[in-house]
Amino acid sequence: MDGEVKGRAGTRTIDVMGAIRAKIAGRALGAGDRLPSIRSLAATMGVSPSTVVEAYDRLAAEGLIRARRGSGFYVSPTVTPPLALTEAEPRRDRAVDPFWVSRQSLDADESVLKPGCGWLPPDWMPEDALRRAARALARNDASVLTNYGSTSGALALRRLLLTRLAEDAVEASVDQLMLTGSGTQATDLLCRFLLRPGDTVLVDDPCYFNFRALLRAHQAKIVSVPYTASGPDVTRFEEILGSERPRLYITNSALHNPTGTTLTLQTAHRLLTAAAAHDLTIIEDDIFGDFEPERSPRLAALDGLNRVIRIGSFSKTLSASVRCGYIAARADWIEHLVDLQVATSFGGPSPAATDIIANILAGGGYRKHMDELRQRLTRTRRDVARRLQALGVEPWLMPRGGFFLWCRLAGGKDATAVARAALEDDVVLAPGNVFSVAQTASDFMRFNVAHMSEPRMWDVLRRALKAGST
């Protein structure tokens, strides 16, 4: 909004060029499309018309756009830009967007501490069971070690999963269940199946940041509904269904990411009633369900897998390395989803991976592992919450389970500034606005309590919180 400053004209020109390039890369402008008029873009960007002319001339010299005499500038007909989800930038300086936390935490080396990440440390995972399962794999039939998987995934694991779904009161038959490469790939496959570019998708605010990244990859229009301590704000949900007509709603009912909230039965019923009235499909991502102390209501159970699709994986409870996800949905949809998975992944998930997971689930060890995990997390959540409160970092609610605490930073601190400061000291945090479509969580932060035992982490957090206050 600041006026043009002399001597910065060069920078301004580059800004305008960058804005046009971003529109083309983001596909807001396609081959042959007319560019904004010089006057209107100058007004929008708060620059002089001559700056826009200069920028357009330089883009034309690069061949990205073309001038047509008397009718303005157009994107070159041969330009079909690749789908860039972010601006390419050096690692540390990347914009703090939905990719920021993923890339910083996935690519961090061992010296980096990651209270911002979304998974448990190795020593919280069932290491012995995984080693036993890998040895069992080494002794298994050659076909398990060498062959592609069947298109719906290994039947043995699907049968085990059906039993587990029945414990959540989700009744499904074997033709309503398919295995996928991961929980993310399950959601991605469903988005391919259900969405077209430009379709509207509803998510929670806040929500898992990678839903935003994924939906951006599908070129969906993302709208959000505020999340309360009993689930999404139902009145707003109903209004949005009427006004925005979303095709799809993606949510976690049990131990919602990042808030740790559990949907109430009454909210679940009202959501489904509204969904039926507006023919809305719902993806219920149950990835944290096994961390609940006792089972809460699931949309998929109430709905009977009609308009609700249940997905999940074992990345949080067993292994994120040996990956496998699943989709439970209407049988006629599964048939098409299997085709889509053949086309895009050729076959179901790795038989070696599904063998390892089925091995662990079939043994009694998984239940014991989860019992121990839940107890350890209950203690750790309480301890970490107390230490955070002492720093003026207040949990929004105390979740019934899981490893996340969604916290407000006292004094209106800017969580993004805190996260940037912590990264300088090799600590990856998860600032609130990466979870917020409406960008309403600037003073929130998600903490993973299982990654907060190191004294160094607390030193860095203390310093970063100070830096975030300035």
Next chain:
Amino acid sequence: MDGEVKGRAGTRTIDVMGAIRAKIAGRALGAGDRLPSIRSLAATMGVSPSTVVEAYDRLAAEGLIRARRGSGFYVSPTVTPPLALTEAEPRRDRAVDPFWVSRQSLDADESVLKPGCGWLPPDWMPEDALRRAARALARNDASVLTNYGSTSGALALRRLLLTRLAEDAVEASVDQLMLTGSGTQATDLLCRFLLRPGDTVLVDDPCYFNFRALLRAHQAKIVSVPYTASGPDVTRFEEILGSERPRLYITNSALHNPTGTTLTLQTAHRLLTAAAAHDLTIIEDDIFGDFEPERSPRLAALDGLNRVIRIGSFSKTLSASVRCGYIAARADWIEHLVDLQVATSFGGPSPAATDIIANILAGGGYRKHMDELRQRLTRTRRDVARRLQALGVEPWLMPRGGFFLWCRLAGGKDATAVARAALEDDVVLAPGNVFSVAQTASDFMRFNVAHMSEPRMWDVLRRALKAGST
């Protein structure tokens, strides 16, 4: 083309309803679009106007379409049909389309013989090396067993791959290489990055059938160039680039699937010259490259990973269960592709999988395994070719390596009919037209020589060839 027959009017109505449903499912008709006029559809489908009226009335009763007084029928505004790549049909009766061979061979049980499939039997794969690598995985760091992978995939495997690429004269740096879940996922990721719905993509005729399935999932317009014994017909290639302006060309340069052809150096040069003139991007899928007796020219080597993208995997040589693919491309593209893989798969491929593959590649065993495989395949190709010739099944050429023989059935037999007959006897064949966009390969068939040792297979083939003649 046959006229309407009395008593079949009900069937005709259902045919018309099915055709409209297919158009909506295939997204040729979207919400709010006008349906074809009753007269024009009646003429197109060779039915009476009253049949179309009946079909439209029934679809309107179902709510799929709506009548507007005086202006015809329209797709209901609330319809956003899922992306169905095929008509859902019972397994055995499925249309013989690009999915037919995949689904029949991936889902076949052990009693089914699969000379139509695209991979080696378990006893041709390096079983001992895989068992050793699985045991080594069981002893590895907990983080390899439990953690997500880094976003570009394990550095150790990327380094090994760079060495192997250099053997093909493809010089790349580590930031030009990323690992993916599989070779198919590599191609899929690139299609997401490079294509928009409606973009034109060029493939060979014949080509790997799953390229067609994948491109259909991306809603691309598929055009094809005839394949000759030295690569694609270059004159036609140049013409198509001028007339169709494809965004992308997908091919195998070494041991092309299904023909087994190897691109000549002169053809490679002419393809790249034409590609440069029309700003065409090329995906070179090198999945069969390691089966070559000596290295042939690669487009990626000539081009220096500028407009050519190299992909590959180890599914054909090491294991299709322990899956991992890769993309070698321009570094600025890799950066965006990594984002796309985070959004759609969350992280790179399984660290457990890349650990197993790196373990085998780093040992000397892989080279020895491939040497033995090549020798065994040379003998087997020759033996199988001789037995096929005795049945009037003539190899189009004798490939320098690999496990495919692309053969013409003498006497103009219909390969689809032969394949349907063989499936009745639990033998999966790969009829020519599933590889052919232009449907010009009705008397061709692809045989996998490694799956043809069973006497029962030959009995079934002999009978099926007779059935295909009638």
